[in-house]
Amino acid sequence: MSDPILRFDGVTVRRGDFLLDHISFSVENQEMFAIIGRTGAGKTLLLEAAAGFYRPEAGSVLYRGSPVLDVPLYRRNIGYLYQEYCLFPHMTAEENIGYPLRMRHEDKQAVKENVRDIAFRFGVDGVLSQYPGTLSGGEQQRVALARALLMHPPLLLLDEPFSALDPVTKKRMYRMIQKVRKTYACAVLFVTHDFEEARLLADHIGVMIGGRLKGVVTPTHLFDHNWDEETHAFLGSTCANGGNDDDA
């Protein structure tokens, strides 16, 4: 049995006011995994720890079976999409998308062809010459996704990828993310505060409260799992022995 693509083993990370406290879970290859929690629960910090931006105070983060910090940042090949997309404002959409290939000293023509190909798939081929500041939110997100996926990373980390989108665009992006997972054969770990979004998209859902992972369940059991009172209060479900959702 192969290693999970990502594993947290008792990870504790502290940054300013944010804390991850003994987090343990794993994401299998090509799995879609959602972490839900309130604002300030530590979801972004969890994603950043998964990418290996910070050294844990305790525990370890394993990527493809090895500690993520053992590999230099620029060799990890992890796709990351921040909530604010983090497109390079001084580069056009084309230069943003082609950035990973230029960092690998690829031939200019090859870069151009690959960029145009992926831009077409994400429907941003018409805005390649524009700077990020002139793009709509949806366009920025698709450019950022195209950039993150150009090198076919085995793991894609998404920080509240749909929160800033209108309902119509959101539904389109749900379909796009599901297609991305199949096309690029990557695992996706995303964080959100939208329960329904997590239930719709994820194979497994982890619930985070106050920097702690309260449990991991399948979407069908999100509301009827044997959670503690605090988690039930967060989910708005009843604290029961195998009880169902609130009628309210």
Added chain:
Amino acid sequence: MKGRRPDTFVTICMLLMGIAVVSIGSNVLVVVLQGAKSLFRSVSQSETRFAIGLSVGSACVSTLVCFLLAVPTAYVLTRSSFPGRSAIEGVLELTMTLPNIVLGLSLLIIFASPFGKVLKKTGFAVVFNPRGVVIAQLVVNLPFAIKLASAAFRDVNVKLEHVAGLLGASPFRQFTSVLLPLSKNALISTVILIWFRALGEFGATMMLVGVTRMKTETLPASIYLNVSVNDLDGALSSAFILLMISAVSFLVADWLTRRGGKRSRYE
């Protein structure tokens, strides 16, 4: 239709602005009007030409060295965590509060010590030597340059470098392809400001190299020497030359920091 009454707060601010502008402007006006009168006589003197050459030359050298030291220092201070970082930042802040003449005094003690004598024997004299002008300007400006460069780097979202790293950029490539371009305008402004400060530096320079005509005479030193022999016209024309150099530099800085292309929906 009657016009709106001007807001009282805005009116008071504009009055105070007028006082500030008059205070500053009157000084510039004095230099321009009085200094221009004897400019040609002053520039025809070899001492003035020497002072211009030494001021501009030493400012260029000290600014270049300052920049080469400040940028990596600022990068480490803003992008790394290591023991003693707060102490280093504290020392830099403290140095900025010291009067320049005190910095000059400390330099004099260092370069007049056995260490300084050894340097002199190897051919690198500093005290009462034009090289000392560069050293004085460098020491006075380096803490400011580090602080300004640090501010420029802090203004760049570090998440952009994290993303660049995950996209395959080494730390050096993150620096050259993301951090430097995004802080370019602020760094250019830093260089220009440091250059101006170097050009006008006097206190530390006077302590370390003295004020000797045709040897360690910078433009500020020339003003001091002219005033000391009651040649106010000469002093004002040196001041006018400094003002003209500053004005040209502002234009150059403005041209360098101007951006091309539409990068925002609101431009």
